[in-house]
Amino acid sequence: MSTSFHGETSLEPADGDEGGGNGAREVVAALVDSNVEVMFANPGTTEMYLVAALDRVPEMRPVLCQFEGVAAGAADGYARMTGRPAATLLHLGAGFGYAWPNLHNARRGGTPVVNIVGEHATSHLGLQSPLESDLETLAGTVSGWVRRATSANSVATDARAAVAAANALSAGRDVTDPGTTSTGGAVATLIVPADVSWTRRVAPTPTAATSADQISDDNDADPAPAAAAALRSGGQVALILGAGSSSDDDLRAADRLRQATGALVYAETFPTRRRRGVGLPVIADLPFQAEQTRQLLEKVDCAILLDTPEPVAAFAAPGRPGRLLPAQTSIIRVPRHRASSLLAELAAALAPDVRPTAAPRLAAGGDVLSAGALTAKNWGDVFAAALPEDAIISDESITSGMFGLIDAMTHAHPHDTLGQAGYAIGQGIPIATGAAIACPGRPVFNLQADGSAMYTVSGLWTQARENLDVTTIILDNGRYAILDGELERAGGAGLPMAESLINLSRPSLNFVAIARGMGVPGAIASTGIELRAALGRARATDGPFLIHARLSA
Ligand SMILES: Cc1ncc(C[n+]2csc(CCOP(=O)(O)OP(=O)(O)O)c2C)c(N)n1
C-alpha cells in the first residue's frame, strides 16, 4: 500500500475495530509522509490502534524494544547517523518515564526524535485509573515540543508538525509553533489519546506539514562577520565543534583555520557525533576533567561554539566555578544549520592556501598482542588495529576509554563516533542498535562499560531479532570505576558501606551468558590475543556478537 490512503480512510469502518480508517492510521501514514520510516516501539493498550495501523502502512518499519530506554536510545542513535528522526511508540506516562534518560541524552545532543505516546481516552481521564499520570508535565521536561492531539481529523497535521518541529529544532532554527517549550533540544512528543486513535476521520486530511511561518530560518544575526573578525583580531580564539561541525570537511576546515590563525580547536567532551581516524586532522575532545578543560581554555578571548553548548563542569566542586571559559570571554554561538557552511567560508577566506594535516596510520598492535593481561590502557590498541573501514562506534566506555583509546582511534580507519551526549548512562547498547538500523551496510561497535551495560541490556535482544551487525565489547572492570574518584573526594574511600555501592563483583556478571540468553553469541577475552581473536569471530558472525573483555587493573 502506498501512503496515498488519505482518500480511502473515510471508506473504512467507523468503529476502528479493524484498526483502519482511524486516527491511528492517520498518525502512522503522516509520519511516513514526513520521512519517518522506523518506529522503536514498546506498546500497551492505549497504543493498540496504532499497532494495528502498522500493517496498513507497511512503509513504516516497527522495531520492538523490550524497554522504553532502549527505544529512546535507538531513536537517538538512528537520528545521529541519518540526520532524520525515528519515532518511538511509548505507553502512557509509565512508558515515557522509562524512556526519559535516553530522551535526555537526545535532548542534550540536539538530536531529532519524535515520540508518539498513547494516552487514555479523553473520557477516561480523571477517573484515576491505574496508569493515569500527568503526561504533559512529564513530556515537557525533556521535549522541545509537546502537543496533545484532540481529533482524528487533525491528528495527521499534529504528527507532521511533530516531525517538522523535531527537524527544525535539531537544525537550531527558531520554531514558534505553540507546542514549543523552553526545554531546548529537538525531542518532539505527540500525545495521542486512545479515542483519537480509534475514531474515524471525517474531514479531509490537510496536507500542509506545518505552516511555514512557524519555522524561521534566521532571526539572529549571521555569526560570520563576528567570527571572522575574532579570528583576525590576534586574540586567542577557540573553535569548539559539536555534532553539526564534525564531518571530514568540517574537521579539515577547522584544522586549516588553526594553522592559519593560531586558533585552538577542540571537539566537545564525549562528542554527540564526530569523525576520527587516519587521514583526518587530529583534533582533541575537551577533557571530561573540568580542571583540565579550564586550563586549556584559560587564555581564550573569544569562543566560537559550533553546534555545541558552552563547556561547563559536569558537576560542582566546593569552591570551584562551574563555568570553564574565563568570565570575560566573548561567545559566538553557531546553530547546527549554519555550522558547516560557516567553517567552509572562514577557511576559504582566512586559510585559502593552507592544506589540512592528516593523522598517519601507525603500525598497530605492538606489545599488547601477547598473552599478557588486557587492561584499560591496552585494549584500545588491539581494537583500533582491528577496526574495519567505515565503522560506527557507540562509545560508552567511560573510564576504560580514558587511558589511550582516543589516541589509538586517531590512527584507526576513519569512523564515526557517537558519544555520551547527556551523561545519562545506559545509552551505549541502544545507540548502537539505532545506528545499525540507520546504516545497514556499516559495521557497528559498541564500546560498553560494564555497569552502564546493565541499564539497557535488553537492547541486545533487539539486535538479535533484527540481525544487526553490532559488536558489543563489554569493558568489565567490575566497578562503577568513575565513582571511585568522586567517593574519595567525598571522604568515603575505603569505607565498606560506600564500597558496596560501587563494587559490581558480588556476584560478578557473566555477559556471555546474558547475551546468549538473548540470542547473541559471544566470547570472553582476557588478553590482547584473545581480544583480537574474538573481534575476528565477531566479524565472521552474521548478526550481533558480544565480547566480554575482562580487564585487569
Ligand atoms: C541514569 C544514570 N544513573 C546513574 C548515573 C551515575 N553514574 C555515572 S557513571 C556511573 C557508573 C559507571 O560505571 P561503568 O559503566 O561500569 O563505567 P566505569 O566507570 O566503570 O568505567 C554511574 C552509576 C548516571 N550518570 N546516569
Ligand SMILES: [Mg+2]
Ligand atoms: Mg565499570
